[in-house]
Amino acid sequence: MKVYYCNLEVTMEVIGGKWKGLVLYYLMKGPKRTSELKQLVHGITQKMLIQTLRELEADGLVSRKMFNQVPPRVEYSTTELGQSLEPVLRALCQWGDGYADKTFAEGEFQILNNEF
Amino acid sequence: MKVYYCNLEVTMEVIGGKWKGLVLYYLMKGPKRTSELKQLVHGITQKMLIQTLRELEADGLVSRKMFNQVPPRVEYSTTELGQSLEPVLRALCQWGDGYADKTFAEGEFQILNNEF
DNA sequence: CAGCATCCAGTCGGATACTG
DNA sequence: CAGTATCCGACTGGATGCTG
Numbered sequence: 626m627k628v629y630y631c632n633l634e635v636t637m638e639v640i641g642g643k644w645k646g647l648v649l650y651y652l653m654k655g656p657k658r659t660s661e662l663k664q665l666v667h668g669i670t671q672k673m674l675i676q677t678l679r680e681l682e683a684d685g686l687v688s689r690k691m692f693n694q695v696p697p698r699v700e701y702s703t704t705e706l707g708q709s710l711e712p713v714l715r716a717l718c719q720w721g722d723g724y725a726d727k728t729f730a731e732g733e734f735q736i737l738n739n740e741f
Numbered sequence: 742m743k744v745y746y747c748n749l750e751v752t753m754e755v756i757g758g759k760w761k762g763l764v765l766y767y768l769m770k771g772p773k774r775t776s777e778l779k780q781l782v783h784g785i786t787q788k789m790l791i792q793t794l795r796e797l798e799a800d801g802l803v804s805r806k807m808f809n810q811v812p813p814r815v816e817y818s819t820t821e822l823g824q825s826l827e828p829v830l831r832a833l834c835q836w837g838d839g840y841a842d843k844t845f846a847e848g849e850f851q852i853l854n855n856e857f
Numbered sequence: 858c859a860g861c862a863t864c865c866a867g868t869c870g871g872a873t874a875c876t877g
Numbered sequence: 878c879a880g881t882a883t884c885c886g887a888c889t890g891g892a893t894g895c896t897g
Binding site: 631632633639641647650667668710713720723725728729732733736 | 742743744745746747748749750751752753755757762763766782783800801822828830832833834835836837838839840841843848849850851852853854
């Protein structure tokens with residue numbers, strides 16, 4: 626039996642790690658093809674993208690739709706459960722915004738995608 | 742210059758990782774001594790506790806107060822900036838609560854600390 | 858009590874090459 | 878285009894022993 630000592634752990638297990646939050650962030654705005662995601666999530670490698678998507682799928686936050694075409698076409702989108710994370714991710718983004726303003730010195734950082 | 746591609750990254754850099762969120766979670770309820778934290782944050786080792794506290798301190802979320810006593814006494818508490826994470830952590834907890842209810846099968850999990 | 862140093866296993870994640 | 882396989886370095890985090 627899996628034991629958690631706080632609900633925080635549950636959530637972090639699902640959106641923690643380097644890429645999960647970001648991938649979800651973009652999928653929430655609408656379904657995306659694999660290649661689109663690869664461009665949107667700056668710096669992610671193919672391996673990590675696929676791996677991240679598989680994990681999100683296993684956790685029921687993302688669904689995968691395959692079209693029988695050549696060349697192959699695959700679309701990912703958030704499930705209802707995944708979409709329910711929207712206010713959470715929004716809160717994380719907003720806090721990060723405020724934190725960056727207060728903490729980082731001018732010219733020492735840059736945030737390229739601000740709006741949720 | 743440090744570049745972020747989304748504010749999400751900023752926040753995750755600060756509260757991501759295995760222990761940071763949990764330590765903050767308990768500190769938000771009030772100042773704690775090192776030994777208290779070690780008991781509250783179930784499963785954390787001394788090394789990780791200290792390391793986590795140092796990182797939170799460096800990020801300006803936690804402050805460290807030392808009393809000149811023998812035996813030594815050290816107290817940690819959240820700064821104003823750290824306290825501002827309260828709604829964020831609360832959102833993470835609440836979502837985890839709902840997720841666990843919907844997703845986990847009865848008797849396959851246990852959450853020992855539910856209330857924020 | 859609070860903290861540091863050391864050692865070490867496991868995981869994470871990046872680079873690259875390859876398949877249908 | 879979407880995905881897999883492999884290799885490997887770097888980092889995370891745990892165990893233990895020691896200091897003031």
